[in-house]
Amino acid sequence: MEVTLLLEATENAFRILQRAREHAVGVLDTAVEFTAEETRYCDEKRCRALFTGAQRKKTQIHNFVGTSIILFAFWMLLSGKFDAFHLGLGAICCTLVAYLFHDLLFANVRVGDMRIVTARFIAYIPWLIEQIVLANIHVASLVLRPKMPIDPQIIEFKTKLETDISCVTLANSITLTPGTITIDIKDGVYYVHALSQKVADDLNAGEMEDRVAHIFMEADHLYVQDVLDAARIYQTLRV
Amino acid sequence: MTQFFLFVGVGMCALVLLCLYRATYGPTVLNRAAGISAIGTKTLIILLLMGVIYDRIDMFIDISMVYALLNFIGCVVLAKYLETTGEVSC
Amino acid sequence: MTRASDDVIIKALARLLMPFIVAYALYVVMHGHHSPGGGFQGGVILAAGFVLLVVTHGLEQTRKRMSEKLAGVISSIGVFIYGGIGALCLILGGNYLDYGKLSKILLVTPAEARSLGILGVEIGVALAVMAVMYIIFFAIFTAGESPEDDGRAE
Numbered sequence: 503m504e505v506t507l508l509l510e511a512t513e514n515a516f517r518i519l520q521r522a523r524e525h526a527v528g529v530l531d532t533a534v535e536f537t538a539e540e541t542r543y544c545d546e547k548r549c550r551a552l553f554t555g556a557q558r559k560k561t562q563i564h565n566f567v568g569t570s571i572i573l574f575a576f577w578m579l580l581s582g583k584f585d586a587f588h589l590g591l592g593a594i595c596c597t598l599v600a601y602l603f604h605d606l607l608f609a610n611v612r613v614g615d616m617r618i619v620t621a622r623f624i625a626y627i628p629w630l631i632e633q634i635v636l637a638n639i640h641v642a643s644l645v646l647r648p649k650m651p652i653d654p655q656i657i658e659f660k661t662k663l664e665t666d667i668s669c670v671t672l673a674n675s676i677t678l679t680p681g682t683i684t685i686d687i688k689d690g691v692y693y694v695h696a697l698s699q700k701v702a703d704d705l706n707a708g709e710m711e712d713r714v715a716h717i718f719m720e721a722d723h724l725y726v727q728d729v730l731d732a733a734r735i736y737q738t739l740r741v
Numbered sequence: 742m743t744q745f746f747l748f749v750g751v752g753m754c755a756l757v758l759l760c761l762y763r764a765t766y767g768p769t770v771l772n773r774a775a776g777i778s779a780i781g782t783k784t785l786i787i788l789l790l791m792g793v794i795y796d797r798i799d800m801f802i803d804i805s806m807v808y809a810l811l812n813f814i815g816c817v818v819l820a821k822y823l824e825t826t827g828e829v830s831c
Numbered sequence: 832m833t834r835a836s837d838d839v840i841i842k843a844l845a846r847l848l849m850p851f852i853v854a855y856a857l858y859v860v861m862h863g864h865h866s867p868g869g870g871f872q873g874g875v876i877l878a879a880g881f882v883l884l885v886v887t888h889g890l891e892q893t894r895k896r897m898s899e900k901l902a903g904v905i906s907s908i909g910v911f912i913y914g915g916i917g918a919l920c921l922i923l924g925g926n927y928l929d930y931g932k933l934s935k936i937l938l939v940t941p942a943e944a945r946s947l948g949i950l951g952v953e954i955g956v957a958l959a960v961m962a963v964m965y966i967i968f969f970a971i972f973t974a975g976e977s978p979e980d981d982g983r984a985e
Contacts, residue, residue, distance in 0.1 A: 573854045580858050595857040603850040666843040814883050
């Protein structure tokens with residue numbers, strides 16, 4: 503009787519030990535699993551951080567070089583002295599300014615379209631000058647007529663432009679044209695003061711807005727540019 | 742040619758007087774601000790004409806650029822001040 | 832008055848103009864000896880650029896580029912450059928700010944040494960003027976509230 507009791511007790515103890523061992527193995531397995539997951543997650547995160555950091559550094563260097571080249575051209579235009587001493591001073595100053603303000607000049611610029619934008623902007627200027635001359639004649643004729651048939655009004659229109667620089671170009675073009683003045687831009691809605699009905703109609707026709715959108719490759723060209731950007735990133739990833 | 746520029750400069754001075762009238766008797770503070778900034782642009786043209794007349798255009802271009810810059814910044818600061826103090830409804 | 836402006840036009844224009852304003856100010860300082868301008872004027876234009884940045888982008892953004900503490904250090908450095916060049920001339924056996932004596936150190940003719948000495952003094956004056964104008968503008972702009980604490984609280 504006592505022997506069977508003893509046997510039972512040992513068996514029980516053995517079973518408990520077995521269960522404890524299984525439990526411990528299970529805990530260890532989950533721990534190992536967790537650590538592996540953690541490491542993998544960390545690796546991914548580090549990779550992503552490295553990638554975005556490299557991208558940011560690259561754009562920073564691009565911005566820095568672009569800003570300093572533009573500033574150096576500006577300096578030579580101002581200075582007009584081309585001896586080594588003044589050019590060296592200019593190079594030092596431009597590098598310093600570009601280092602301090604490299605994030606200001608090219609903020610919100612999309613990748614790889616600067617040359618096209620510049621060419622289109624230069625092509626836009628003659629058209630703008632022509633518009634200014636035409637509007638000037640119109641406003642002068644309005645003002646010089648003794649009855650002065652003006653019809654001042656504030657017109658609102660919603661714009662399709664997205665980046666700030668194109669909004670500013672359109673607003674300044676409107677202000678440069680005599681008879682119309684941009685008062686405010688709030689949430690993509692332009693408030694423009696127009697002197698007469700003809701000027702307001704010209705503005706509402708939207709030719710100027712279309713041309714500005716064409717310069718900065720917005721609206722219709724947006725998707726093409728997005729694909730180009732994605733292709734560039736994809737290429738970097740593959741290499 | 743110098744004569745021509747001289748006459749243009751005198752005409753600009755007359756325009757400055759008109760703007761000065763608006764800046765002095767302007768009914769609201771916004772009229773005064775617009776008048777002052779218009780005087781600034783006229784002064785800039787007068788400076789450049791003086792540069793042509795005195796044959797020192799390189800020197801006067803520097804001065805006029807500083808003048809334009811300070812005029813612009815003064816205008817922006819004045820507008821910001823008026824907007825913040827709420828003297829005019831913006 | 833210390834908040835950033837929400838106007839798109841003025842913000843973008845200030846962003847585009849700022850590097851050119853600073854480059855122009857440095858041009859005025861560096862060419863002070865053969866065109867109008869010089870240390871004081873260049874310093875004022877530099878400070879004007881920072882004023883534009885404060886008005887359009889707000890105090891916090893500007894403080895990231897130049898804090899009041901940094902402005903204080905820069906003003907001291909400017910005065911030190913000015914006084915240092917003057918004292919150097921004194922040590923070399925001339926009068927105070929007698930640039931011709933600098934030719935012994937710089938190994939150039941006295942005329943060139945004079946030109947270089949004036950350039951150095953102008954850089955010092957420009958730095959001091961810029962920093963002091965900036966500090967004065969900050970003090971007026973924040974209307975006497977302690978600006979450093981204000982920045983930390985926000």
